Every structure is written in structure tokens, then in C-alpha cells.
Amino acid sequence: MMFKDIPILLVSPALPSLLQSLEESFQVHKLWLAANPSDFLKEIGPSIQGVVSTFSHGVSDDLMAQLPHLEMIASYGVGLDRINLETVKKRNIALSNTPDIQEPVADLAIALLLTVTRRICQADRYVREGRWPKGAFPLSTGLQGKTCGIVAMGRIGQAVAKRAEAFGLTIAYYGPNQKEVPYRYFNNLETLAKESDFLILALPGGKDTFHIIDAKILDALGPEGFLINIARGSVVDEAALIERLKAGKIAGAGLDVFEVEPLGESPLFEMDNVVVVPHIASATTEMRKEMGDVVIANLKAHFSKQPLITAVIF
Secondary structure (H helix, E strand, O other): OOOOEEEEEEOOOHHHHHHHHHHHOEEEHHHHHHHHHHHHHHHHHHHHEEEEEEEOOEEEEHHOOOOOOOEEEEEEOOOOOOOOHHHHHHHEEEOOOOOOHHHHHHHHHHHHHHHHHHHHHHHHHHHOOOOOOOOOOOOOOOOOOOOEEEOOOOHHHHHHHHHHHHHHHHEEEEEOOOOOOOOEEEEOHHHHHHHHHEEEEOOOHHHHHOOOOOOHHHHOOOOOOEEEOOOHHHHHHHHHHHHHHHHOOOOOOEOOOOOOOOOOOOOHHOOOOOEEEEOOOOHHHHHHHHHHHHHHHHHHHHHHOOOOEEEEEO
């Protein structure tokens, strides 16, 4: 089936491989290149049948209102917190995402955990600055025999748990429901934080989880505890985190996501007990290619009147 006559709106820049695949199959309109997005949408909005969104640029109610014939949103990412699901459901818009990103995300969670606990960034600078001949590098924190608390035991949480077990960590988790996994379940997040040496966040963003990691949870984690966030920046009260890191009320943090992205400046940059990376959890060449393939497959399925490959059911 040919799809070249189907207008698709791409809301933000895409990797060349995804853009090429889209343009080979569909009539692609690039919103971010419009000199005047409002005029652009007035012109092409009524014709648009599909939208491709990204994890950094969702699909707002305002945008959907300008697309009266929108049939489908294909999200290039797993998170849906930047798409109003109530509006999608009300308008009967098909929705897909790319949920199978757990492997590289879990890899990064463990990489951040090792980097912040073993002080890898500081040790690298120690050698580069010629300080090693002057004395041994200070001791760091080991993992074996300690407790790794995971917030949300979904696909990503389970992939993190599998890796953490290999490092000799005891696994515990919190979530709205107990899962059929061989790990200790906590129905209270504060209690999990108290029991954990390392707290890894793998939960979705959105209004239900906004600032779920607040001052109370950070205080429960305590001065020897480390926080790792590969979820969404919105789930952590960043001001409370910064305050406690400065005061030594938690030992350190490894952060892939932030409340405001991209992060141009922050007190976090001045802290040696913090590792920050620019939202790269799923950003491997292999994973992004797979995600793009899933986006294309979902679009083609929908416009062929076939079931979506990774439909979001709600």
C-alpha cells in the first residue's frame, strides 16, 4: 500500500534515519522549520492525519486543536507525559509509543550508579591533573551486600534489577501493585527509601508522579544513600534534592533527567557528588534505529487499517 498522499506532521528534529524513512513513505511536514508556526498550522493543519512526536516535544492540546482530521499520534519514545491522554481518548485518536527501550536505559542506570559511587569522574580528573603521584585517591563506596531500591518494577525496573543482582545487590521495589518478581515489595515509598542504600527511579512522569521524590523521601534515603534518576525530571523535587546534596543529607546522585531540559546551568554542576548526563538513557545508535522502525511500522499499520504494533491502551 502506498502512503505518499498521507500528510504527517513531524513536531521536532528527528534522526536522519527516521526522517529518511518517513519521507520515503509519507508526505512529511516539519513544524520546527516553520518561520511562523501559527500560520504554518493554519495552512496545513486541516490536512494532517498523523503526528510523530518525540520524548522532548509532545503533542499539546493546542496543537491537536489545530489538527481537526488527526487520526494517529506515533510517539518516538516510551513516555506519554507530554500528551494529554484524555484529549486523545475523547477524540478517538490512535496512539502508539516505543516501549521496548529497557535495555540501554537499564545499562545507563547501572553506569550512573557505578560512576557516582566509585567516583569515576573525580578519579579521571585526579589522574589527568597529575595528582596521582602525590598520593592515593580517596576511598569510594562499594555495592556488594547493599540494598537497591527500585521505584516502579515495569520493563525498565526489571531490567535494572537483573543488572543490579549481578553486582551483588539485594533488590527491593515500590509501585502501585505488587508484581510477580522475586524481590521484596514495599507499598510505602518512604519505607523503601529508608531500607535502600541506592534508590533508582524507573517510573513514568505525569501529574500522578510529580515530585513523588520530595524532601521526605530524600531524608528517608539519608546521608549514606544515593539517588539515580533515569525516569523523568518531574518526579524529583529538584530544589529539595539540591538542598540535601549541598548539606550532605544524601551521599550523591546520578541524573539523566531534569525538571527543565536542556539544563543550561544548575548548582548541581558545582557538586563533586553528582553525575549529570544529557537525557541519553535510550540514546544508542541501535536503540534509536529500532525506535524509528517501530514508529514507521505503527504509522503504516494504522493507515492500512491494521492493529498497531505497540498501541497505547487506556
